[in-house]
Amino acid sequence: MKVTHGAPGARVLAFGGYQPARVVTNDDLAATVDTNDEWIRSRVGIVTRRIAAPDETVADMAVNAGGKALAASGLSASDIDLVIVATCTPESTIPNTAATVATRLGIVASGAFDMNAACAGFCYALAAASDFVRAGSSHHVLVIGAEKLSQWVDWTDRSTCIIFADGAGAAVVGPVEDGSPAGIGPVVWGSDGTMADKIYITDRNSFIHQEGQTVFRWSTTALHPVALAACERAGVDPASLAAFVPHQANLRIIEGIARKLGAPQARVADDIVYSGNTSSASIPLALSHMIERGEIGAGDSVLLLGFGAGVSYAAQVITVT
Amino acid sequence: MAMTDEEILSGLGEIIDEVAGVPADQVTPDKNFVDDLDIDSLSMVEIAVAAQDKFGVEIPDDQLKNLKTVQDVVDYVRGEGVSVLSAAGPAPADGTQLRLPAPWRSQVSEPALPPPRRHLTKGAIHLAGRLSTHRCHWAGRYHALGR
Numbered sequence: 001m002k003v004t005h006g007a008p009g010a011r012v013l014a015f016g017g018y019q020p021a022r023v024v025t026n027d028d029l030a031a032t033v034d035t036n037d038e039w040i041r042s043r044v045g046i047v048t049r050r051i052a053a054p055d056e057t058v059a060d061m062a063v064n065a066g067g068k069a070l071a072a073s074g075l076s077a078s079d080i081d082l083v084i085v086a087t088c089t090p091e092s093t094i095p096n097t098a099a100t101v102a103t104r105l106g107i108v109a110s111g112a113f114d115m116n117a118a119c120a121g122f123c124y125a126l127a128a129a130s131d132f133v134r135a136g137s138s139h140h141v142l143v144i145g146a147e148k149l150s151q152w153v154d155w156t157d158r159s160t161c162i163i164f165a166d167g168a169g170a171a172v173v174g175p176v177e178d179g180s181p182a183g184i185g186p187v188v189w190g191s192d193g194t195m196a197d198k199i200y201i202t203d204r205n206s207f208i209h210q211e212g213q214t215v216f217r218w219s220t221t222a223l224h225p226v227a228l229a230a231c232e233r234a235g236v237d238p239a240s241l242a243a244f245v246p247h248q249a250n251l252r253i254i255e256g257i258a259r260k261l262g263a264p265q266a267r268v269a270d271d272i273v274y275s276g277n278t279s280s281a282s283i284p285l286a287l288s289h290m291i292e293r294g295e296i297g298a299g300d301s302v303l304l305l306g307f308g309a310g311v312s313y314a315a316q317v318i319t320v321t
Numbered sequence: 322m323a324m325t326d327e328e329i330l331s332g333l334g335e336i337i338d339e340v341a342g343v344p345a346d347q348v349t350p351d352k353n354f355v356d357d358l359d360i361d362s363l364s365m366v367e368i369a370v371a372a373q374d375k376f377g378v379e380i381p382d383d384q385l386k387n388l389k390t391v392q393d394v395v396d397y398v399r400g401e402g403v404s405v406l407s408a409a410g411p412a413p414a415d416g417t418q419l420r421l422p423a424p425w426r427s428q429v430s431e432p433a434l435p436p437p438r439r440h441l442t443k444g445a446i447h448l449a450g451r452l453s454t455h456r457c458h459w460a461g462r463y464h465a466l467g468r
Contacts, residue, residue: 042342214382216366216367217366221373252367256370
C-alpha cells in the first residue's frame with residue numbers, strides 16, 4: 001500500500017471574517033431582560049454583538065467569510081481541494097454545510113465535511129487541515145468557523161442572551177514555500193466528557209444552557225497549561241508571542257487565562273467587545289480583524305486557544321503570513 | 322511561615338479590588354459580600370480562583386457558597402494552613418500589562434456602526450416566531466418519519 005507525502009509544513013495564507021449587519025446593544029437587551037449596560041460591560045466585556053437576519057443561514061455566513069479569505073489568499077476556487085466547516089449550529093445535519101458552501105464558492109468536487117467541537121472547533125479544524133496538507137491528503141484547505149447561535153438562545157434568559165452572537169471566520173491553509181518553516185504548530189487538544197452537562201442543548205427543540213460559574217472556574221484554571229504546552233510543542237517561547245487569541249467567551253475569562261501565560265508582550269484579543277461570543281467563529285473572526293487593523297502582521301507568532309462545550313479544547317501556535 | 326490574618330486580609334483586598342472594583346480599604350472583615358460589597362456569585366468564583374493563585378488554597382464551590390463575609394474567607398484561607406512558601410501552580414506573570422481596552426473602566430469610542438434595524442422587542446418576537454415556525458416544521462417532519 002502506498003502512502004502520500006505532502007508538504008514539510010503548513011501555513012495560513014489568509015484570513016477572512018464576516019459579521020451580520022444587525023447590531024444589538026446592551027441597552028437593546030436591557031429593554032427585554034433584567035440586565036443593564038454597565039453589568040454586561042463589566043461582567044462579560046461585550047458592548048455590542050451582531051445577530052444574523054432571520055433568513056440568514058450559517059452557510060450564508062460561511063460563504064461570505066470563506067470568499068473573503070479565498071480572495072485574500074490570491075488563490076482561485078479551483079485551487080481548493082477540501083472545505084471544512086466547524087459549526088455546532090448548522091441548519092441541518094443532512095446534508096452538511098461544507099458541501100453547499102464549497103459549491104456556492106465555485107469550488108468543484110473538493111472534499112467537504114462539517115465538524116463539531118463547539119467553541120474549540122476552529123482550532124480542531126485548523127489542526128486537521130494542517131495535518132492533511134502535510135500528509136498529502138489535501139493541497140489547499142478552506143477552514144471556516146461559522147455559527148448562528150442566536151437561533152439556539154432563549155432571548156428571555158439573561159444568562160445566555162447577553163453573550164452569544166452570530167458570525168463567521170475563515171482561513172485558507174496551504175503548504176509552506178520551499179525551505180520555509182512551518183506556519184502552523186502542533187496542536188494540543190483534549191476533552192473532558194464528565195463536564196458534558198456544563199454547556200448543553202437538551203435536544204433540537206431546546207435552548208443553550210450553561211453553568212456559568214463552573215465554566216468560568218474550569219476555563220481560568222485548567223486551560224493555561226494546554227496553551228503553554230502548545231507553545232512548548234511548537235518550540236515557541238511564550239515571551240516571544242506577538243498575540244494571544246483565545247476563544248472569545250468572556251473578557252474576564254480571557255484576562256484570567258492571559259495573565260497566567262508569562263507573555264507580557266502579547267496583544268490579547270478582545271474581539272468579543274464588538275462581536276459577542278460566536279463559538280467556533282470567534283478565533284478566526286478575531287484574527288481577521290486584528291490583521292485588518294494591522295495589530296498583527298507577517299512573521300508574528302500567535303497563540304490560539306479554543307475551548308467550550310464538550311468540554312473540549314485545542315491550542316496551537318501559528319505564524320502570520 | 323504562616324500568613325497572618327492581616328496578610329491574608331490585605332491580599333484578599335487586592336483581589337477584590339481587581340475583580341470587583343471595590344477599593345481595598347473598604348474590604349474589612351465584617352463586610353458581607355452580597356449585601357455590603359455588591360459582589361455576585363460569578364465574582365465570588367473569580368475571587369476564589371484568584372485566591373487559589375495568591376494563597377495556594379483551593380476553595381471548591383460547595384465551600385465557597387458558605388463564605389458570606391470577608392472574615393469567613395480569611396478564616397477559610399488560614400484554616401487551610403497557607404504559608405507564603407506554599408502557593409501552588411505557576412506563578413502569575415507579575416506586572417503583566419494586558420493590552421485590553423477595559424471597556425468597563427473608561428469611555429469607549431465605538432466604531433461607526435449601522436443603527437439597529439428594529440428595536441429588539443420586535444426582533445425578539447420576530448426571532449421567536451421564526452424559531453417556533455422552524456421548530457414546528459422540523460418536529461412535524463420528525464414525527465412524520467415515525468420516530
